[in-house]
Amino acid sequence: MISCKDLHVTFNRGLPTEKLALRGIDLTIPQGEFVTVIGSNGAGKSTLLNTIAGDIKSTKGQILFGDRDVTKLPATGRTADIARVFQDPLAGTCGDLTVEENMALAYGRGQRGRLSSALNSKMRNVFREQLSRLNLGLENRLESEMGLLSGGQRQSVSLLMSALQPSSILLLDEHTAALDPKTAALILDITSQIIAEKQLTVMMVTHSMRQALDHGSRTIMLHEGKIIFDLSGEERAGYEVKDLLNLFAQARTDGEELDDDKLLLGA
Numbered sequence: 001m002i003s004c005k006d007l008h009v010t011f012n013r014g015l016p017t018e019k020l021a022l023r024g025i026d027l028t029i030p031q032g033e034f035v036t037v038i039g040s041n042g043a044g045k046s047t048l049l050n051t052i053a054g055d056i057k058s059t060k061g062q063i064l065f066g067d068r069d070v071t072k073l074p075a076t077g078r079t080a081d082i083a084r085v086f087q088d089p090l091a092g093t094c095g096d097l098t099v100e101e102n103m104a105l106a107y108g109r110g111q112r113g114r115l116s117s118a119l120n121s122k123m124r125n126v127f128r129e130q131l132s133r134l135n136l137g138l139e140n141r142l143e144s145e146m147g148l149l150s151g152g153q154r155q156s157v158s159l160l161m162s163a164l165q166p167s168s169i170l171l172l173d174e175h176t177a178a179l180d181p182k183t184a185a186l187i188l189d190i191t192s193q194i195i196a197e198k199q200l201t202v203m204m205v206t207h208s209m210r211q212a213l214d215h216g217s218r219t220i221m222l223h224e225g226k227i228i229f230d231l232s233g234e235e236r237a238g239y240e241v242k243d244l245l246n247l248f249a250q251a252r253t254d255g256e257e258l259d260d261d262k263l264l265l266g267a
């Protein structure tokens with residue numbers, strides 16, 4: 001479970017460039033729930049994920065994993081709980097290492113205290129089996145340098161690496177945005193399979209309202225550092241993209257319109 005209580009983040013505090021990026025986020029995600037996160041540019045989506053991961057320090061409020069208060073814990077103290085996949089396929093893997101070496105690093109996280117990062121045939125079999133799920137032929141490229149793979153192939157491996165880790169939380173920050181539509185669909189499919197198999201608690205940021213409604217069981221929308229709606233259950237099941245746009249319009253009492261082309265075009 002992830003709980004954020006009155007979470008605030010201010011960048012450049014006290015400077016003319018001060019920016020209130022999160023303004024009191026109250027959010028509880030039970031273990032095993034898959035939440036999609038939408039919002040216009042600069043709404044605070046990445047800041048929220050990065051603060052939960054410990055890369056950004058909150059200025060006020062609390063973050064709990066289950067009943068454990070992790071607010072003051074640095075990112076390194078949270079890596080056992082969290083797996084992440086980023087928008088940039090280069091961000092989650094090491095280009096100079098081979099596919100199997102990258103996967104061994106993720107696998108090693110789950111086997112602490114053992115000589116698990118030394119590659120052996122059992123591990124290679126696990127990696128081959130995982131990679132064959134992708135139907136990209138990567139099970140035959142264990143010894144290829146990661147840097148030689150395409151963006152989509154690399155993102156697929158990042159995702160499988162998150163499944164090899166022992167973590168219970170998966171944070172996906174627009175992880176299909178840089179991919180072509182066919183590869184993006186494949187990655188989303190594998191994402192859903194991994195989430196279901198591991199019963200992960202998931203936050204997936206997306207600019208596509210359609211994707212946000214089609215995946216997971218709950219959708220939140222951020223705007224100017226606040227959650228402006230939180231949809232789940234039957235209400236969400238009957239929603240279409242136009243309904244999300246209407247909700248956004250209703251939440252903006254000042255009549256402001258959504259002017260994020262990416263969000264709208266990615267409908």
Ligand SMILES: Nc1ncnc2c1ncn2[C@@H]1O[C@H](COP(=O)(O)OP(=O)(O)OP(=O)(O)O)[C@@H](O)[C@H]1O
Pocket residue numbers: 011012019020021039040041042043044045046047048
């Ligand atoms: N390190 C930083 N220093 C100063 N301001 C920052 C920093 N990181 C983010 N911001 C600002 O905080 C606000 C929220 O940014 P954030 O990246 O979380 O938005 P986002 O919803 O992920 O947007 P996008 O969809 O464009 O990626 C923005 O105004 C952004 O410019």
